[in-house]
Amino acid sequence: MGLEGKVRRVLKGYPNVSFHVRDGVVFLKGRVGTHREWVELGLSIGCLRGVEGVVNDVEWEGMPRDRWERLQACRDTYMRMKDKPIGSFDVVIVGGGVIGAMVARELSRYKVRVALVEEGPDVSLGASKANNGMIHPGVAPKHGTLKRGLNVRGNKMYDKICRELSVRFSRPGSLWLITPRTLKSRRKYLKGPLYTFTLKYIIPLLIKIKGLLNGVKGIRIIRGREIFKLEPMATKDALAAVFVPSTGILDPYELTIALVENAVQNGVELFLNTKVVGFTKEGGRITGVVTSRGRLDCRFVVNAAGVYADEVAELAGTREYTIHPRKGILVLFDRRLKDMVRHCLAEVLIPTPPRTKGGGINPTVHGNIMWGPSAIEVPSKEDVSAKPEEVREVLEKYSPITPEFPKKIIRYFAGVRAATFTEDFIIRPAKWVKGFIHVAGIQSPGLASAPAIAEYVVEILRDEGLELKPKEDFNPYRKLIPSAREMSLEELDRRIREDPRWGRIVCVCEMVSEAEVVEAVRRGARSIDAVKRRTRAGMGECQGDFCLIKVAEILSRELGVPLERVLKEEEGSELFNGHVRGEEE
Numbered sequence: 056m057g058l059e060g061k062v063r064r065v066l067k068g069y070p071n072v073s074f075h076v077r078d079g080v081v082f083l084k085g086r087v088g089t090h091r092e093w094v095e096l097g098l099s100i101g102c103l104r105g106v107e108g109v110v111n112d113v114e115w116e117g118m119p120r121d122r123w124e125r126l127q128a129c130r131d132t133y134m135r136m137k138d139k140p141i142g143s144f145d146v147v148i149v150g151g152g153v154i155g156a157m158v159a160r161e162l163s164r165y166k167v168r169v170a171l172v173e174e175g176p177d178v179s180l181g182a183s184k185a186n187n188g189m190i191h192p193g194v195a196p197k198h199g200t201l202k203r204g205l206n207v208r209g210n211k212m213y214d215k216i217c218r219e220l221s222v223r224f225s226r227p228g229s230l231w232l233i234t235p236r237t238l239k240s241r242r243k244y245l246k247g248p249l250y251t252f253t254l255k256y257i258i259p260l261l262i263k264i265k266g267l268l269n270g271v272k273g274i275r276i277i278r279g280r281e282i283f284k285l286e287p288m289a290t291k292d293a294l295a296a297v298f299v300p301s302t303g304i305l306d307p308y309e310l311t312i313a314l315v316e317n318a319v320q321n322g323v324e325l326f327l328n329t330k331v332v333g334f335t336k337e338g339g340r341i342t343g344v345v346t347s348r349g350r351l352d353c354r355f356v357v358n359a360a361g362v363y364a365d366e367v368a369e370l371a372g373t374r375e376y377t378i379h380p381r382k383g384i385l386v387l388f389d390r391r392l393k394d395m396v397r398h399c400l401a402e403v404l405i406p407t408p409p410r411t412k413g414g415g416i417n418p419t420v421h422g423n424i425m426w427g428p429s430a431i432e433v434p435s436k437e438d439v440s441a442k443p444e445e446v447r448e449v450l451e452k453y454s455p456i457t458p459e460f461p462k463k464i465i466r467y468f469a470g471v472r473a474a475t476f477t478e479d480f481i482i483r484p485a486k487w488v489k490g491f492i493h494v495a496g497i498q499s500p501g502l503a504s505a506p507a508i509a510e511y512v513v514e515i516l517r518d519e520g521l522e523l524k525p526k527e528d529f530n531p532y533r534k535l536i537p538s539a540r541e542m543s544l545e546e547l548d549r550r551i552r553e554d555p556r557w558g559r560i561v562c563v564c565e566m567v568s569e570a571e572v573v574e575a576v577r578r579g580a581r582s583i584d585a586v587k588r589r590t591r592a593g594m595g596e597c598q599g600d601f602c603l604i605k606v607a608e609i610l611s612r613e614l615g616v617p618l619e620r621v622l623k624e625e626e627g628s629e630l631f632n633g634h635v636r637g638e639e640e
Contacts, residue, residue: 185470564595
């Protein structure tokens with residue numbers, strides 16, 4: 056049966072939906088009753104063999120109109136800015152998340168003019184700052200997907216990258232627990248000893264074989280006391296476990312910031328607060344990116360816009376997929392609990408939860424423990440709410456892994472994954488516009504895959520005609536902002552003698568000094584949250600209750616702006632209303 060026949064068969068249950076197919080991309084039009092039906096319809100089409108993308112323009116009852124409003128606003132701005140040139144480049148990268156940053160840094164090795172364009176006031180403001188920072192080993196991705204090879208390759212590249220960029224990185228490994236709950240839904244088919252035998256021997260062996268077939272090395276199956284030697288807090292009903300030593304952890308926004316700093320150091324131009332509103336084309340080829348600040352002439356565009364990648368592609372006239380936002384809730388625990396979890400922990404559940412690797416419990420490089428994420432389909436790309444019932448769901452789901460873990464929560468938050476209906480990365484030249492490269496659908500394991508994705512994109516650009524001559528003076532190194540908390544007393548004493556600001560502790564919870572905040576501002580931080588991402592001021596137990604004002608005062612002084620003009624993040628997030636009493640006294 057051809058692709059059109061397969062689609063027609065799926066749509067038998069959707070009488071108000073029509074379709075057409077173009078170059079492997081399925082376009083859907085019509086109406087369904089609910090958002091959930093919309094998601095399920097798109098996924099049903101996306102899993103068909105031969106489908107390279109699903110553009111789901113089906114409407115549902117109560118569908119938000121924000122996408123149309125955004126596109127209309129873009130068209131209005133486009134007409135004002137398309138004739139205002141502000142720069143000329145070989146490549147313009149759209150999106151300042153970890154993928155855009157990684158591509159920018161990789162391109163900065165070559166003699167090409169590169170611009171990195173980010174709509175927000177800082178890099179790493181989307182999913183790149185709202186994930187658990189796990190560098191997945193590559194066991195989970197399915198055979199035949201881009202995720203599979205890029206995950207395994209990217210994982211192996213992180214030791215060198217983090218060493219060069221002074222990014223905190225470690226490999227605690229992951230421990231996947233197999234418990235009586237693992238096959239709970241299949242228990243009626245397996246009786247008595249056969250059920251236990253399957254859990255202890257068959258399931259771990261199958262996981263190991265899958266990992267080996269994916270190219271993941273060092274996988275071990277462990278049982279009995281060895282499980283609790285590795286992880287004393289693990290549930291006592293664990294019958295077996297699979298240990299994968301290559302699983303890593305890092306701080307995703309620390310990585311993104313480091314990548315951008317190094318890319319800029321090597322010649323990439325960074326445009327913040329710059330929204331892409333359209334493109335100029337000639338003969339079906341991209342000639343420029345029109346932004347809210349003006350037009351950037353270019354030969355190639357790399358679309359790494361995350362949840363907005365489909366809208367950016369639509370502005371270019373080459374929309375080949377729809378992003379359906381999938382929210383994930385994460386719960387962060389106090390750093391004093393850091394010794395209670397040593398590895399990235401998860402419980403194997405069969406069948407696996409749909410459209411997610413399942414999440415788990417993992418340590419962070421800063422000593423906190425994090426639970427999550429969940430996977431919730433949401434109508435809005437901007438829904439980063441964390442509702443009480445969603446947080447409770449995370450706690451209930453992961454509590455069986457470590458039943459005695461103290462619930463000392465300091466923060467919970469949400470991020471939105473950029474999922475496509477094919478549930479795989481979409482990394483390819485656009486089908487209908489020359490010079491436009493899609494880098495979309497980069498959900499988990501996107502962070503783990505990021506270095507390999509960057510190499511893959513650069514090779515596509517080369518194949519598309521971009522001449523890439525290596526720079527003789529490329530500098531791969533970038534220095535981390537020194538941390539008072541991580542210094543020896545001798546080192547801290549020496550620094551205080553050289554600069555008294557090292558002795559003025561701004562954030563007591565994380566022991567962040569004034570000198571660190573000043574250095575963050577020097578490197579480009581322009582808001583309280585930007586300082587937080589670079590120094591961790593405000594990330595401790597009190598979550599900024601005691602240091603926020605101090606950070607704001609330093610920003611006011613260093614930037615030369617009144618205190619009431621200091622931003623928490625973006626424009627409109629000022630903390631104070633009007634003149635601050637005593638400021639001019």
